Amino acid sequence: MGVLKDETPFLSQRGLARLCSVENAHIGTISSQWNEYPAQPRITKIKELLASRGFFIDAPHIGASDGKRTQYAYPDSLCLAVLEYYAFEAGAN
Numbered sequence: 001m002g003v004l005k006d007e008t009p010f011l012s013q014r015g016l017a018r019l020c021s022v023e024n025a026h027i028g029t030i031s032s033q034w035n036e037y038p039a040q041p042r043i044t045k046i047k048e049l050l051a052s053r054g055f056f057i058d059a060p061h062i063g064a065s066d067g068k069r070t071q072y073a074y075p076d077s078l079c080l081a082v083l084e085y086y087a088f089e090a091g092a093n
Contacts, residue, residue, distance in 0.1 A: 002073070004064060010073035013061070019079070020086040030082070031060050031072065045089050049081040 001011055013031070017024040030043060035058075039047070050057065061072035074082070 002064075004062065004073060004075075009076040010062070010064070011076075011079050013072045013074065016074050016079055016082060020083055022086060027074075027082070034060050042085060042090070046078075046081050046085050049084055050077065053077065053081075055081075 001009075001015055003009055011019065013027050014024050017027045020027075030046065033040060033043060036043075055077045057075075057078065060078050061074050063070050064073040065071075
């Protein structure tokens with residue numbers, strides 16, 4: 001969890017995975033397959049949730065570096081959409 005230089009709140013990939021109670025790899029898969037066509041149903045739904053709030057993003061994460069390492073920073077708008085997906089749309093899986 002942190003704030004980018006442009007004051008955008010974010011969660012790390014691991015933090016978002018913990019918040020959603022899913023494996024870190026599931027969030028990584030969303031990132032790696034974000035621009036694939038045809039999109040997986042979960043990615044399509046997450047994009048729909050974002051669009052319903054007026055957000056259209058090219059990439060789900062931003063590479064943020066503290067000088068020692070780079071981590072993926074997931075902006076708050078995406079985090080809310082992913083959390084909503086896993087809370088209400090993903091079902092028992």
